[in-house]
Amino acid sequence: MARVAREMVEKTGINVDQLVELLVKNAAAELTTYYYYTILRCNLIGLDGETIKEIAEVARIEDRNHFEALVPRIYELGGSLPKDMKAFHDISGCPPAYLPAKIETVEDILKVLVEAERCAVRQYTYICNLTAGKDHRTYDLALSILHEEIEHESWFSESLGEGPSGHFMRRGETSPFVSKFLK
């Protein structure tokens, strides 16, 4: 634990135990999403599916990066990850992104993908609101993740025909916002 770093956050009035619990829930959401997206990506097949597969893969890798970036902050603040992977899964801050039972079109998978991203956007917006002007390091981390989650939502939303978002698929390295926490 980074004792003084935690004390500084406590002094702002933030309930640090509650914040840590939120960070653990989001770390669980990221890692489980990485797993479930693996299955979704495998099922993006055919001409339509192949057009989405690469984008889903980028979102999958970036979600794993989000997990990696969150873990140090959890431990700095005195938290830890559950020792039981099943327990970790079940406390996720977002519902499991299960492969639909019946897949008729690529849209069925896209709807799962966009819902998962929308949950993440809500989660990190909340953490940003909670930490803004108080816990600068968690805020910076949550904001960096939020930037990427909003882009993921935009990609899938556009593919569902919900309208243009002004975004383009990732060029260059993955996690352009979060990579500074991974070095």
Add this chain to the structure above:
Amino acid sequence: MKRFTCAELRYYDGKEGRPAYVAFGGKVYDLSSSFLWRGGRHQALHSAGEDLTEALREAPHGAELLERFPVVGELVEE
């Protein structure tokens, strides 16, 4: 439709097999089937058995997510 006072609503806290009910805008919703309300807790911040009308104003989502769940009653004065 069943009528709940705040005191009655508190019983439905989602713990030890009890249903997870929350009130919003005078309606009582059954969130027992929600992944995000397992054990009667939600996002480390909220508990079942409570009126979340005020809390939802601060939440990063609106009432539309609650509306996916069945309404089981209405909240009335004590």
